[in-house]
Amino acid sequence: MKLKVDLLFLVGISISVKSAFAFSYRALPAGTVNLSSSVQRDVYTMADWAAGYGVQQAEGVLLTSYDGNDYFPMTQSYIPAGSPVMYVPSDLTFTSYKAMQEFGASLSICENQLVQAGLGDKVPLFRIFFKIIAEYERGEESPWYPWLNSLPRVYNTGASMTYACFDCLPPYAAYLALSERQNFVNFQKAIKSAPFSEDIVKNVTLLKWAYNVALTRSIEINGERMIAPMADMFNHSADTEVEISYDDNGDCYAYATVDIPAGSPLRISYGDPTDPTPLFAKYGFLDESSPGTFCKLMHMRSEIDALGYTFADLLFYRENGAISPEVYDVVLYHILLKEDDGMANGFYGAVMSGDENTKSQYHDQYWPYTKQELQKHVDGTLRDLERWSAKAQSYDLNTHPRVPLILQHNEFVKETFLRVKANLDMM
Ligand SMILES: *[C@@H]1O[C@H](CO)[C@@H](O)[C@H](O)[C@H]1NC(C)=O
Ligand SMILES: *[C@@H]1O[C@H](CO)[C@@H](O)[C@H](O)[C@H]1NC(C)=O
Numbered sequence: 001m002k003l004k005v006d007l008l009f010l011v012g013i014s015i016s017v018k019s020a021f022a023f024s025y026r027a028l029p030a031g032t033v034n035l036s037s038s039v040q041r042d043v044y045t046m047a048d049w050a051a052g053y054g055v056q057q058a059e060g061v062l063l064t065s066y067d068g069n070d071y072f073p074m075t076q077s078y079i080p081a082g083s084p085v086m087y088v089p090s091d092l093t094f095t096s097y098k099a100m101q102e103f104g105a106s107l108s109i110c111e112n113q114l115v116q117a118g119l120g121d122k123v124p125l126f127r128i129f130f131k132i133i134a135e136y137e138r139g140e141e142s143p144w145y146p147w148l149n150s151l152p153r154v155y156n157t158g159a160s161m162t163y164a165c166f167d168c169l170p171p172y173a174a175y176l177a178l179s180e181r182q183n184f185v186n187f188q189k190a191i192k193s194a195p196f197s198e199d200i201v202k203n204v205t206l207l208k209w210a211y212n213v214a215l216t217r218s219i220e221i222n223g224e225r226m227i228a229p230m231a232d233m234f235n236h237s238a239d240t241e242v243e244i245s246y247d248d249n250g251d252c253y254a255y256a257t258v259d260i261p262a263g264s265p266l267r268i269s270y271g272d273p274t275d276p277t278p279l280f281a282k283y284g285f286l287d288e289s290s291p292g293t294f295c296k297l298m299h300m301r302s303e304i305d306a307l308g309y310t311f312a313d314l315l316f317y318r319e320n321g322a323i324s325p326e327v328y329d330v331v332l333y334h335i336l337l338k339e340d341d342g343m344a345n346g347f348y349g350a351v352m353s354g355d356e357n358t359k360s361q362y363h364d365q366y367w368p369y370t371k372q373e374l375q376k377h378v379d380g381t382l383r384d385l386e387r388w389s390a391k392a393q394s395y396d397l398n399t400h401p402r403v404p405l406i407l408q409h410n411e412f413v414k415e416t417f418l419r420v421k422a423n424l425d426m427m
């Protein structure tokens with residue numbers, strides 16, 4: 001999309017960011033960002049800094065906060081669909097390909113380790129992580145210092161969770177959160193080969209912060225990871241107002257995807273909103289607007305795979321306790337595999353060929369068994385949820401600050417499961 005930026009935007013003064021990173025082992029310069037959890041984010045200095053470096057915004061767009069911790073952009077003026085909301089010049093952006101140009105061989109050594117650990121697909125994210133650490137190490141000499149100093153210190157992501165947290169979550173959420181943590185552990189190992197100071201590569205607090213920044217603020221475009229300071233402030237929603245794109249020059253644009261009334265938050269999509277758990281594990285928030293949750297049939301994973309379904313197909317709906325049809329298929333296939341191979345094969349064939357008539361004959365014939373199996377699963381999960389939440393409540397909030405989020409997640413699942421139970425019991 002081509003647009004006349006200057007006609008629509010407030011014009012900022014453009015200064016080019018010259019990055020002069022040269023590798024050497026050295027002591028940390030004074031003035032590295034203070035990562036103490038009690039430090040206030042300095043978001044307004046960052047906004048001035050961004051304007052000084054040529055970031056432009058549509059009239060009426062400003063950063064706002066309900067609680068002084070979380071900030072998000074909103075608009076005080078009407079913005080018509082299709083018009084630009086924000087522009088970030090490429091000089092200011094972090095991208096995985098620019099990190100490779102800047103750090104070359106030193107980065108490759110670390111990346112080989114990631115590849116060996118089976119995390120080749122995380123290489124773009126690692127490059128952003130590396131660049132963030134490099135700029136952190138430069139302290140106030142980094143052109144990005146005001147941006148770094150504006151970022152949250154505390155994260156509720158899976159990578160920040162501990163085994164005590166995983167113990168209080170349903171298996172699917174625990175599994176996703178633990179995978180995030182394992183990715184971080186592998187990043188931590190790989191960065192040891194980088195020519196940063198010992199103070200950096202051994203400091204888990206700092207590395208985890210850099211990982212969380214890279215993970216939660218970058219977006220993926222054509223296999224590359226990018227962060228555009230200021231455009232990284234958009235929050236997630238299932239109903240979005242804004243979309244982000246990059247042009248051939250690497251400049252970042254945010255456009256209005258709908259007519260946006262004055263007073264609206266400006267939000268993008270961080271990922272599939274149908275089930276809140278993957279976003280919970282990755283970003284550390286619960287999207288209460290999600291329509292439902294994965295049905296948590298983790299013990300039927302091989303049946304799910306065999307039928308060609310993904311977890312996102314297998315939903316329980318929160319509003320009315322509805323069950324997606326694929327759930328019944330998986331449960332019935334599980335039952336038939338235990339009882340009768342011939343029947344299992346017949347049912348499998350009907351599902352794979354999309355023969356709805358035959359499928360529903362199987363479903364009718366076995367309905368009492370399917371219902372019983374589902375009730376057993378739902379009742380069992382509800383009991384487990386009580387246990388997990390009771391355990392979370394027994395933790396000290398000072399040492400386990402993520403307990404409220406975990407309880408919120410489990411409550412969302414519980415509400416959904418209770419509605420499904422009410423439906424099942426009446427069927
Ligand atoms: C790690 O870095 C943080 C942030 O700079 C600092 O507050 C903390 O003291 C460091 N920890 C260690 C063990 O050096
Ligand atoms: C970091 O901030 C905390 C909380 O404001 C403060 O107590 C601590 O002294 C600061 N650390 C440094 C190295 O300035």
Ligand SMILES: *[C@@H]1O[C@H](CO)[C@@H](O)[C@H](O)[C@H]1NC(C)=O
Binds near residue numbers: 235
């Ligand atoms: C961002 O969105 C999430 C999910 O809807 C929500 O939990 C969180 O409070 C939002 N943050 C802000 C600052 O609005």
